[in-house]
Amino acid sequence: MNTPLPLAAGRTVDVAAMEEELRRLWRDMGEGGGGRGMMRACVLNLIIMSEKTAVQDESPPSPGGDPEDRELTDLVAAITHEHPCRVIRVDARPEAPSSHLQAYLSAFCRRPSGSERQLCCEQITLRADGEAARHLHGTLAALLAADLPVFLWWRGRPPFGSHRLGRLADLADRLILDTASAGDDLETLVDLAAFSGGAGDGAAPGDLAWRRLTRWREATASLFDPAARRPLLTAVQSLDLRWGTRSGHPGRGQALYLAAWLATRLGWRPRPATVHASGDDLSLEMDAGTHVVRVRVQRGGEGDPSLSLVMGDHGHAPATARIGPGEAPWAELNLPGQPLWRWPGQPGVTGTAQLLARELEFPRADPVFAAALALAGELAKLWRAQCGGSGGGRP
Numbered sequence: 001m002n003t004p005l006p007l008a009a010g011r012t013v014d015v016a017a018m019e020e021e022l023r024r025l026w027r028d029m030g031e032g033g034g035g036r037g038m039m040r041a042c043v044l045n046l047i048i049m050s051e052k053t054a055v056q057d058e059s060p061p062s063p064g065g066d067p068e069d070r071e072l073t074d075l076v077a078a079i080t081h082e083h084p085c086r087v088i089r090v091d092a093r094p095e096a097p098s099s100h101l102q103a104y105l106s107a108f109c110r111r112p113s114g115s116e117r118q119l120c121c122e123q124i125t126l127r128a129d130g131e132a133a134r135h136l137h138g139t140l141a142a143l144l145a146a147d148l149p150v151f152l153w154w155r156g157r158p159p160f161g162s163h164r165l166g167r168l169a170d171l172a173d174r175l176i177l178d179t180a181s182a183g184d185d186l187e188t189l190v191d192l193a194a195f196s197g198g199a200g201d202g203a204a205p206g207d208l209a210w211r212r213l214t215r216w217r218e219a220t221a222s223l224f225d226p227a228a229r230r231p232l233l234t235a236v237q238s239l240d241l242r243w244g245t246r247s248g249h250p251g252r253g254q255a256l257y258l259a260a261w262l263a264t265r266l267g268w269r270p271r272p273a274t275v276h277a278s279g280d281d282l283s284l285e286m287d288a289g290t291h292v293v294r295v296r297v298q299r300g301g302e303g304d305p306s307l308s309l310v311m312g313d314h315g316h317a318p319a320t321a322r323i324g325p326g327e328a329p330w331a332e333l334n335l336p337g338q339p340l341w342r343w344p345g346q347p348g349v350t351g352t353a354q355l356l357a358r359e360l361e362f363p364r365a366d367p368v369f370a371a372a373l374a375l376a377g378e379l380a381k382l383w384r385a386q387c388g389g390s391g392g393g394r395p
Helices: 015-032 067-082 130-134 137-143 163-170 185-198 214-222 227-235 252-266 352-359 367-386
Strands: 003-006 038-040 045-051 086-093 100-110 118-129 150-155 174-177 204-207 236-243 269-277 282-287 292-299 306-311 319-323 331-334 341-343
Touching: 015 100, 015 118, 015 137, 045 067, 067 086, 067 100, 067 352, 086 130, 086 137, 100 130, 118 130, 118 137, 137 163, 150 163, 174 185, 174 352, 185 204, 185 252, 185 367, 204 367, 214 252, 214 319, 214 331, 227 236, 236 252, 252 292, 252 367, 269 367, 282 367
Parallel strands: 038 118, 045 086, 045 150, 086 118, 150 174, 174 204, 236 292
Antiparallel strands: 003 100, 100 118, 236 306, 269 282, 282 292, 306 319, 319 331, 331 341
16 A cells, blocks of 8 residues: 655755755665665656645645645555656645745655565655746756656646746646546637647647546447458448536547547548537538548437447448447447347546556557547537537536
8 A cells, every 4th residue: 555654744845955855865764764664666757736726815735734635645645556756746826926835745655565665756745826836847847857757747727828838848748637627628628639739849648538438449449340340430421429427428528539539540521511519519520531421429318428320321221339338338239130249348447546547658649649639629619619619618
């Protein structure tokens, strides 16, 4: 079990002397265990960014003082169990009237099975107000473990287009967020796609909402694994996606990810003039080269969400496929004159700690996600434009 151990309990640490303080404290811990008690481990840097726009009081809270802080501590403990790393937690209040910066140190340790040593990694917690919160780039750059990948996990909605996001993203190899919990999912998808398109060699984006769809994509792909079914991929006539709102299920933005993933894999392109949308529904046509595919994304009812495909030439009995619903989505394929084929559902990863741990396995851009994000952002922009520019808000 990972248990956070205080390294500098009851006092703040000078940020400018952080590395020296870390070396001294790790040395003291090692000597206290006779040289056999602990082993320091670090394979990456994880910056966890939390911004509060409202200023409740003048003094920043101390770490561990509220349920959200304890929940995040448990999450970090779970992540470092799988990915030993240097964690830099930032609680920022850029709108605070005065500038203030405090730093705290702690460690997360576990004893591997059959080992006498504890495996430990460090956490630096920064509480930044005002000017200090608006100019964290230099502070964080000095605190990173050198020559290791840098992941920036932004909790909530990042300030897209801001100077401070751009400077912080410049530090990172990956920028990770969760569009399903970042406010208006359509607006966030549009902004994330724009950020990705302009990132160049900067931080490659990742989305926990996309990661939740892994089992959905596996279930869909399973329909076409046998070579005899591959021709069905070029015969899709319609795609119907019903989205739900419960955790682990495709929401509106996640449904767009699924539609965009299929479209980019099969070479479909949207026809903007055919878009019709409301706050809950989107319909359009996509050009598949030889024919038009009708696509609809709509809010589901009881038993949803789900994904449905109709495949076949006009005038003939079509093949139909359905995927979902639930956290262990199944797939079934109905071919005319053949028994119903079914792929059993398998539970997916839905917890934030598990999803983030999967993202930390990829220090570089994922081209499949990048393509899906670009098209999902385009569809979200079309949807939002049809709804008067707002996209209808989150359900």
